[in-house]
Amino acid sequence: MGHFVTLATCVLNQWALDFQGNYERILESIKLAKDAGARYRLGPELEITGYGCNDHFYEGDTYLHSWEVLAKLLTSEICRDMLIDVGMPVVHKDVKYNCRVVFLNTKILLIRPKMFLANDGNYREMRWFASWSKYRTVEDFHLPRIIQEITGQFTVPFGDAVISTRDTVLGTELCEELFTPDSPHTHQALDGVEIFTNSSGSHHEFRKLHTRINLIQGATQKSGGIYLYANQQGCDGERVYYDGCGLILMNGEIVAQGTQFSLKDVELVTATMDIEEVRSRRGDAPSRASQAVKAPAYPRVFADIALTHDIFKDGIRSPPSKPHPPRYHTPQEEIRLGPACWLWDYLRRSKAGGFFLPLSGGLDSCSTAVIVYSMCDLVCKAAQNGDQQVIADARRLVGETNSDYIPEDPRELSGRIFHTCYMGTENSSKETRVRAKHLADKLGSYHLDINMDSVVSGFLAVFQTATGKRPIFKVHGGSETENLALQNIQARSRMVLAYMFAQLLLWVRGRPGSLLVLGSANVDETLRGYFTKYDCSSADINPIGGISKIDLRKFLGYAKTELGLDILEEFLEATPTAELEPITKEYVQGDEVDMKMTYEELSVYGTLRKVAKCGPFGMFSKLLHEWGDRLRPTEIAEKVKSFFFYYSINRHKTTILPPSYHMSPYSPDDNRYDLRPFLYNAGWTWQFRRIDEGAAAVERLQNNSLKSGEGK
Structure with a gap:
């Protein structure tokens, strides 16, 4: 006899400290879950506050307002007759915890604190929270008075427990706990938990979704059970983008999967399953039964x-959800969708008028524009x-709040909010100027084309007046010092002009507000330090700061077809060059020549340095095996030493990087993702x-081996 259960998990685009907006999105998700016939609703991690509050978790206000939001949820009619699971920070015995709060009909049933905290890469949870280490133990938690007045409860259970309904048992697993070797779901399953819930704040990184799905599939294949995964979505005030993709799996198979990248503020994922299939799966495994009878109870x-x-008895409400392969x-x-969604969140929430x-x-810069x-x-x-929130945000951005404007053509919308400018000098080529103009025409951006030689000449004139000397380029007989200074003053002048245009272009067009300046330095150049400090890479935000040059080339090849942009072939064929030195018959500046290393090599160096955690000697040792078939050991040694020399002398530049979309596992983002020094003995x-x-x-x-072989 089947026992069918309809469960709902949701993906919310929450914003750090936006208590009103966060409350409204939580309530909307509960309403949608109830309309779908679900009796249990799961939300993402720290959904009441937003995940990225960071040091605001030190502040008492954050906890006060969290309880106030919970009080509104407890008293809402929408929340009646449904088991609801929300995330918020809680202080217990003067210790701060990242918690789930489970309630039903104005009664709080359980506060479950996180047991294993994320504290690597982009995460610093141990800075604000303690982990609950009392396994299978609960204590009395004394509720705030505003909650006591609603629930009539003075204390509720706080700790590592599970929820037993009339017909099944639910257990909580909080984000990082899924990724740990000794995950709670293993022990919960042996104690009869049939539904596992995971509330997450997991950011996007290349192929990370594969890891999540593999872990959940493995958990439910091994133990049997239903697994609900909820996640944040969007940019909640950080460099990272939470990429959503709510999931429901049963016995190792996906039965529901939400979108990974979406502009929706609220997305519900529901599935109807026969819980008898879980019991049947577990019932024919004698080895599991022998472990279960010895398992400690929760x-x-x-x-x-x-x-x-x-x-x-109740009739067929909705058919069982069919398993399907992961999408x-x-x-x-991922490059097309992730940074684009992140930019939209940043733009609409910053109240800027465009880019x-x-x-x-x-x-x-072409990749950034695309x-x-x-x-x-x-x-x-x-x-x-028909997404009304997107329509409302778009109307506000373009100054059409009192009209029925609906963005329909991306070129038309681009012409309203996207502004580009080619900033040429005497060292710029006709080819790059034409390519920039053609790209702007194709994308529909509001485009300017300027020469800035007079600006550069003004700086040089001031210097010559002060010192009596005027630097010249190396190709004209100047020194390396002069050559580098002359390149940098061009790049830095562009940054100053970029901010001037960003502040005034909307005024020129008869609109209020200002623009956000976009940077376009890729992760490889940032790692090597191949950019001028405070040049046009010093922007407000940088959507490609975590993406390699190799991946950007692949992206443009894809976008050429997917977005119908044939113009991109011209950029793919062009030689990368900064165009900061004079072009002669004998010399054309090239990025890889300047860097003394290729972009392919930089990707390898970055992965070994950050992901494999190699120092100079460790990197050399690994590359002996990887490159030894084509390079002599001394050649490999020189390449590794060259990389570490330039990396270390330029590491200080990463301290002023604009916030970049985190995508690469070897991002050198200073003081956030990459906690390495900026001052070295180079x-x-x-x-x-x-x-x-x-x-x-x-x-x-x-050599000895070769000689020995010759002797034979």
Whole structure:
């Protein structure tokens, strides 16, 4: 006999400290869940406050307002007759915890604190919260008076317990706990928990969704059970983008999957399943049964509600959800969608009137421009699908709040909110100027084309007046010092002009407000330090700051077809160049020549340095195996030493990086994702000596081996 259960998990675009907006989105998700026939609703991690509050979790106000929001939820008629699971921070015995609060009909049933905290990469949960380490133990939590007056309760259980309804048992697993080797779901399953819930604040990174799905599939394949996964979505005030993708799985198979990238503020994911399939799965595993009878018991908190319905008594409400394979985006689609959604959130919440981008005619700024165009495309599609929040935000951005304006054409929307400018000098080529103009025409941006030689000349005139000397380029006989200074003053002048245009262009067009300046430095150049400090990479935000040059090239190849932008072929064929030095018959400046390393090599260095956690000697040792078939050990040694020299002398530049969309696992983002020093002994005396000794030793062995072979 089947017992069917309809469960709801949701993805919310919450905003740090936006208590009013967060409350409204939570309430909307509960209403949608009830309309779908669900009797249990799960929300994302810290949904009441927003996940990215950071040091605001130190403030008493954050906890006060969280309880106030919970009080409104407890008294809402929408929340009646449903088991509801919300996330908020809670202080217990003067210790702060990241918690789930489960309630039913104005009664709080359980406060479940997080047991394993995320404290790596972009996460710093141990800075604000303690982990609950009293396994299978609950204590009395004394409720605030505003809650006592509503619930009539003075204390509620606080700790590691599970919820027992009339017909099944639910257990909580909070975000990081899924990723740990000894995950709670294993122990909960042996104690009879049939429904696992995971409230998450998980950010987007290349292919990270694969990891999440693999872990959940493995958990429910091994233990049997239903698994609900909720996640934040959007930019809640951080460099990261929470990529949604709510999931429901049963016995290792996906039965419901939400969108990974969306402009929706509220997305509900529901599924109807026969819980008897879980019991059947577990019942034919004698080895599981022998472990289960010995498993320690969890405290059970009773919820006076039945989650299942009997089709023979209640009728068929909705058919069982069918299993289907996971849906994944390609890396190129991830680049198109993730940064575009992040930009939309940042734009609409910052109250700016659009974007300004210095468009150089090169691949990086082209990629940034295409991502903005992709954002416009997503906005138009959402508006055409009737998303009222997107329509309202778009009207406000373009100054049409009192009209019936609906964005329909991405080029038209781009012309209203996207502003580009080619900032040429005497060293700029006709080819880059034309490419920038053609791209702007294709994307529909409001485009300017200027020469800034007079600005650069003004700076040089001031310097010459003060010192009596005027620097000249190396190709004209100048020194390396002069050559670098002359390049940097061009780049820095562009930054000043970019902010001037960003502040005044809307005024020129008869509209109020200002624009956000976009940067376009890729992760490889940032790692190497191949950019001028305080040049046009010093922007408000940078959508490609976590993406490699190699991935950007693949993205443009994809966007050429997907977005119908044939113009992108011109950018793919062009040689990367900064165009800051004079072009002669004998010399054309090239990025990879300037850097003394290729973009492919930089991706390898970045991965080994950050992901594999290699120092100079460790990197050299690994590359001996990877590159040894085509390079001599001494050549590999020189490449590794060159990288670490330039990385270390330029590391200080990362301290002024604009907030970038985090996408790469080897992002050098200072003081957030990458906690390495910015001041080094760039000689790396001990490390480089060990590399040289190792390279010489390996070459001697190789030479001896060759000689021995010749002798035979």
